[in-house]
Amino acid sequence: MLSRLNRWALRHIGRDWLDYVASNTMTDFNRRWNDFIWTYDLQAIVVGIQDEAPDVKTITLMPNQLWKCMEPGQYIALNATINGEAVSRYYSLSPMEDDCFTITVKRVKGGKLSNWVHNELQPGMVVGIGQPQGHFCYRQQSKILFICAGAGITPCYSMLKSLLSYHIRPDLAMYAQFGSAQDVIFKDTLQRWRSEGLNLVKALSRPTPEDKASGRYAPTLDVSNIDTLLPDFRERDIYLCGPQGFMDKVVNILKEKGYDLGKLDSERFVAHEIKPLTPADFKAAQAEIYFRHLDRRVQLTEADQGLSLMQIAERHHVPIETGCRQGMCGTCKLILREGDVVGNMLGNAVYLCTAFPASNKLVLDA
Numbered sequence: 555m556l557s558r559l560n561r562w563a564l565r566h567i568g569r570d571w572l573d574y575v576a577s578n579t580m581t582d583f584n585r586r587w588n589d590f591i592w593t594y595d596l597q598a599i600v601v602g603i604q605d606e607a608p609d610v611k612t613i614t615l616m617p618n619q620l621w622k623c624m625e626p627g628q629y630i631a632l633n634a635t636i637n638g639e640a641v642s643r644y645y646s647l648s649p650m651e652d653d654c655f656t657i658t659v660k661r662v663k664g665g666k667l668s669n670w671v672h673n674e675l676q677p678g679m680v681v682g683i684g685q686p687q688g689h690f691c692y693r694q695q696s697k698i699l700f701i702c703a704g705a706g707i708t709p710c711y712s713m714l715k716s717l718l719s720y721h722i723r724p725d726l727a728m729y730a731q732f733g734s735a736q737d738v739i740f741k742d743t744l745q746r747w748r749s750e751g752l753n754l755v756k757a758l759s760r761p762t763p764e765d766k767a768s769g770r771y772a773p774t775l776d777v778s779n780i781d782t783l784l785p786d787f788r789e790r791d792i793y794l795c796g797p798q799g800f801m802d803k804v805v806n807i808l809k810e811k812g813y814d815l816g817k818l819d820s821e822r823f824v825a826h827e828i829k830p831l832t833p834a835d836f837k838a839a840q841a842e843i844y845f846r847h848l849d850r851r852v853q854l855t856e857a858d859q860g861l862s863l864m865q866i867a868e869r870h871h872v873p874i875e876t877g878c879r880q881g882m883c884g885t886c887k888l889i890l891r892e893g894d895v896v897g898n899m900l901g902n903a904v905y906l907c908t909a910f911p912a913s914n915k916l917v918l919d920a
Contacts, residue, residue: 560616591618596685597680600679607739627691628687629709630683633683689887690820698727700793702729704797706800759774838860846917864879890916892915893915894916895909896912904918
C-alpha cells in the first residue's frame with residue numbers, strides 16, 4: 555500500500571514539494587510511518603524487473619524526492635546490506651521516463667550484489683542509491699560512434715536513446731559486440747532502431763551455428779576489417795565501454811589505424827589495481843609533473859614516493875576533479891602529453907587515481 559502511495563505522491567505532488575513538506579515535518583512518527591519519504595537518505599522503489607538476456611536483468615527504479623538531475627551515460631551506486639555486510643556497486647543509468655530510470659545488472663560469478671539482485675530483489679522493495687555521477691556523457695560532438703561489448707552497452711544505450719529523441723541530432727553509429735545471439739542486451743530496441751535507419755553493427759564473439767547461418771551478425775572487430783565495418787570511424791568521436799580486454803583490443807586497433815585518441819572517451823566497470831614503482835626503479839624526488847591545462851608545475855619530493863598521481867595532486871593543492879577513486883568513472887582522467895606512467899591508462903588517457911609517475915618529467919593535459 556505504501557509503495558503505491560509513494561509512487562502516486564512522487565508523480566502527482568512532485569519531488570520539490572515533497573522535499574519541502576518532508577523536511578519541514580520530519581518527526582519520529584512520520585519517519586516510522588513512511589521512511590521512504592520522511593528520510594534524509596536517497597532511496598528508490600523497485601517498480602519492475604525485466605529479463606534482458608541470460609543472467610542479465612533490467613531494474614526499473616523510482617527515486618524519492620532527494621534525487622537530483624542526471625545526464626545519460628552517468629551511473630549510480632546501488633547499496634544493499636547482504637548478510638550484515640554493506641555492499642555497493644556502480645551501474646549505468648537509462649534516461650528518466652515517468653519519473654523512473656533503469657539500471658541493467660549482469661550476474662557476476664561470486665558477485666555479492668549482482669547475485670543478490672538476481673536472486674532476492676523484488677518489485678516494491680526499497681533500495682539505497684547514490685546520486686548520479688560520472689563524465690561519460692555526450693559533449694555536443696557532431697559525429698559519434700559508440701563501441702561497446704556485453705554489459706558495457708548500458709551507458710552507450712542510455713546516451714543513444716536520449717540522442718535519438720532530439721529533433722536535430724548528431725550523426726550516430728554503434729558497434730555492439732556480444733557472445734551469442736541469446737546474449738544480446740536490449741535486443742528488441744536495437745532491432746527497432748536499426749529498422750528505423752540507425753547505423754548499427756552487431757557482432758558475436760561466440761556465434762552458434764544458427765547465429766552464423768542467420769547472416770544477421772558481423773565478425774568481431776580487428777585491424778583487417780575495421781575500415782569495412784566502420785568506414786568513417788576516423789571522422790567520429792568514439793565512446794568506448796566494455797570488458798577490459800575488449801577495450802584494450804579496440805584501443806590497439808585504433809592506434810594501429812592512426813586514430814586520434816584525443817577523440818576517444820571510455821568508461822570502465824572494474825576497479826583497477828596497480829602498484830607504484832619502487833624507489834629502485836623510480837625516484838620521485840627527481841621528477842616534475844606539469845598540469846598544462848592549469849599551468850601548474852609540481853616538483854616531487856621524497857614524500858611523494860609511492861603516491862598516485864591523484865594523491866600527488868591533492869598533496870600539492872592542484873585542483874583535480876575526483877569521483878570513484880577506483881579507476882572506473884573517469885572523472886579524474888587527463889591526457890598524457892609527455893613522459894611515462896604505470897597503472898591505469900587507456901590509449902593516452904590516464905586515470906590519475908590509479909596511475910603512478912614513471913619518468914622524471916610528466917606533462918598532463920585536459
